[in-house]
Amino acid sequence: MERYDVAVLGGGLLGCFMARELRRHPLKVALVEAREDVCTGISRANTAIVYTGCDTKPGTLKTRLCVAACKGFGDLCRELGVPFARRGSLMVSYGPNADQTLQRKMIQGLENGVEGLKLMSGRAALEWEPGLAPGVSSALYAPDTGVTDPWALCYAAWENALANGVTPWLNAPVTDLLPEHGGWRVVTLRGELWAAAVVNCCGLHADQVQELAAPPTVRITPEKADYLILDQGAGHYVNHVIFHEPEEKGKGLTMVPTLDGKLLLGPSEQPGVGPLSATTRAGLDRLRQLAAQVAPELDLELTIRSFAGVRPKPYNVVRAQSIHDFTVTNPARGLWSLIGIKTPGLTCAQALGAWLAPQVADQLGKGEPDPTFRPEQKAPVRPRELTREARAALAARDPAYGRILCRCGGITEGEVRDAIRRGAVTLDGVKRRTGTGLGRCQGAFCGDRIMALMARMLGVPPEDLQKDGPGSRLLTGGRHGEG
Numbered sequence: 247m248e249r250y251d252v253a254v255l256g257g258g259l260l261g262c263f264m265a266r267e268l269r270r271h272p273l274k275v276a277l278v279e280a281r282e283d284v285c286t287g288i289s290r291a292n293t294a295i296v297y298t299g300c301d302t303k304p305g306t307l308k309t310r311l312c313v314a315a316c317k318g319f320g321d322l323c324r325e326l327g328v329p330f331a332r333r334g335s336l337m338v339s340y341g342p343n344a345d346q347t348l349q350r351k352m353i354q355g356l357e358n359g360v361e362g363l364k365l366m367s368g369r370a371a372l373e374w375e376p377g378l379a380p381g382v383s384s385a386l387y388a389p390d391t392g393v394t395d396p397w398a399l400c401y402a403a404w405e406n407a408l409a410n411g412v413t414p415w416l417n418a419p420v421t422d423l424l425p426e427h428g429g430w431r432v433v434t435l436r437g438e439l440w441a442a443a444v445v446n447c448c449g450l451h452a453d454q455v456q457e458l459a460a461p462p463t464v465r466i467t468p469e470k471a472d473y474l475i476l477d478q479g480a481g482h483y484v485n486h487v488i489f490h491e492p493e494e495k496g497k498g499l500t501m502v503p504t505l506d507g508k509l510l511l512g513p514s515e516q517p518g519v520g521p522l523s524a525t526t527r528a529g530l531d532r533l534r535q536l537a538a539q540v541a542p543e544l545d546l547e548l549t550i551r552s553f554a555g556v557r558p559k560p561y562n563v564v565r566a567q568s569i570h571d572f573t574v575t576n577p578a579r580g581l582w583s584l585i586g587i588k589t590p591g592l593t594c595a596q597a598l599g600a601w602l603a604p605q606v607a608d609q610l611g612k613g614e615p616d617p618t619f620r621p622e623q624k625a626p627v628r629p630r631e632l633t634r635e636a637r638a639a640l641a642a643r644d645p646a647y648g649r650i651l652c653r654c655g656g657i658t659e660g661e662v663r664d665a666i667r668r669g670a671v672t673l674d675g676v677k678r679r680t681g682t683g684l685g686r687c688q689g690a691f692c693g694d695r696i697m698a699l700m701a702r703m704l705g706v707p708p709e710d711l712q713k714d715g716p717g718s719r720l721l722t723g724g725r726h727g728e729g
C-alpha cells in the first residue's frame with residue numbers, strides 16, 4: 247500500500263489549493279479524486295467573482311480570509327498565470343429596504359477593513375451604468391471586486407501541485423476511511439493508500455465522507471443555481487459587476503462582464519434536486535424576469551447558453567442551526583474536513599489552504615518550509631493574446647498553433663493538443679482548459695474535430711469519448727440505416 251503524509255480528498259478548487267499549500271512543507275501528498283479529472287464539481291459552475299469581504303459578518307474566518315485574499319488576488323493570479331481583472335462592483339437598490347441593506351453593508355465593509363467603499367446616489371450610479379433601469383435609489387461601490395477564470399485557477403493550482411510532487415489519484419472515489427497505525431487507511435474504488443493525515447475537500451459530499459470516520463456534525467443540503475450567458479457584445483452592457491439588492495426578501499440579479507467579453511446573469515436560488523448540471527425552468531424564468539426589471543434594454547436574444555451550479559448549504563446538526571461561516575472540522579486526530587464551503591470559496595481557496603496547511607504540517611512535526619517548493623506556474627500558450635509576429639513565429643515552430651479549431655474563440659489545434667497532454671480526457675475537460683465550445687456555436691463547428699483529435703491522441707474509439715464524465719457519451723447508437 248502506498249504511504250503518504252497527507253491525503254487530500256477532492257479535486258475542486260479547495261482540494262487543489264490545499265494540496266499545493268501542503269507542499270510548501272516537506273510532506274508527501276496525494277490528491278484523491280473520484281472523477282477522471284479535477285474541476286468537475288462545484289468549482290465547475292460559479293459566478294467567477296473575487297469578493298472584497300463587505301458581504302460577510304465581521305470577525306468570522308470567512309471575512310478574515312476573504313478580505314486578505316481579495317487584496318492579494320492579483321499577485322496570486324500573476325504567480326499562477328491566471329487571468330484576473332478588477333472590474334469593481336456596484337450594488338444597486340431601488341427602494342428604502344434595499345437602501346438600508348446597502349448602508350449596513352457599507353458599515354460592515356469598513357469594519358471588515360475593505361478599502362475604497364463608497365455609497366453613491368442613484369443618479370451617480372446611473373451615470374456610470376446607464377443600462378440599468380431608472381429609479382436606482384442608491385449604490386455601494388467596491389472598486390476592488392474582481393473577475394477571474396475559475397477553471398484556469400483550478401487547473402493552475404492542480405498543475406502547480408503536481409509540479410511540486412503531489413501524487414494524483416484520479417478515478418478513485420473514497421468509500422471508506424479507517425483509523426490505522428496512528429493515521430488513516432483510505433479505501434477507494436481504485437485501491438487503498440495510507441496517510442498520516444487526511445484533509446477532506448469533497449464539496450457536495452464532504453459531509454458523507456467525514457461520516458465514514460466520525461459522527462455527523464454538519465450536513466449539506468444542495469441548492470440549485472441557474473445562469474444565463476449572453477454572447478460577446480452584451481459584455482459591454484455594464485461596466486462593473488452589478489449586484490441588484492432586491493426590495494423584497496429573496497435573491498436579486500447579479501450581472502458579470504466576463505473576461506472574454508460575455509455577460510453572465512445569475513445565479514438563481516432553487517431547491518437542489520436532479521443532476522448536478524441540470525438547469526431549472528423556474529430559476530431561468532426568474533433570471534429573465536429580473537433582467538427585464540433591472541436591465542430593460544438588455545437583449546436576451548443574445549443568450550447563447552444556460553447552465554447550473556449547486557450550492558452546498560451547510561447545516562449544523564449538533565446545534566440544529568444554519569451556518570454562515572466557513573466550516574472546518576477536526577473530528578478525529580489527523581482528519582480535517584472543509585464542509586459546505588460556498589461563496590466566497592473561490593476567492594478564498596488559496597487562503598483556506600494557506601491557513602490550514604501549516605496546522606496539518608505542524609501536527610505531523612513537519613511545519614518547516616520545503617526549500618524545493620516552487621509557487622510559479624506558467625500559463626498555457628494562448629496565441630490569440632500574442633502579437634501577429636509572435637503568433638506567426640509560434641506557428642512556424644509548431645504548425646498546430648496556426649490551425650484554428652474553434653472559430654468562435656479563435657482557439658488553435660495546438661492549444662487543444664496541449665490541453666489533452668495536460669490531462670483533459672473529456673470534451674468538457676478540453677473546453678475548460680482552452681475555451682473551445684464556449685462561443686455562439688457552442689461547439690457545433692469544432693466538437694467533432696476535437697473528438698477526432700482526442701480519439702487519436704488518447705487512443706480510444708470516438709464512441710467511448712464522454713462530454714463530462716460517466717454517463718455522458720457523445721456518440722450513441724448505430725449509424726443512420728444500421729440496425
Ligand SMILES: Cc1cc2nc3c(=O)[nH]c(=O)nc-3n(C[C@H](O)[C@H](O)[C@H](O)COP(=O)(O)OP(=O)(O)OC[C@H]3O[C@@H](n4cnc5c(N)ncnc54)[C@H](O)[C@@H]3O)c2cc1C
Binds near residue numbers: 455
Ligand atoms: C452557484 C455558486 C456560485 C459561486 N460563486 C462564487 C463566486 O463568484 N466567488 C467565490 O468566491 N465563490 C463562489 N462560489 C463558491 C466556490 O465556487 C466554491 O466554494 C468552490 O468552488 C468549492 O470548491 P470545492 O473544492 O469545495 O468543491 P468541488 O469543486 O465540488 O470539489 C469537490 C471534489 O470532490 C470530489 N469528491 C466528492 N466525493 C468524493 C469521494 N467520495 N472521493 C473522492 N472525491 C470525491 C468531487 O468529484 C469534486 O471534484 C460559488 C459557489 C456556487 C455553488
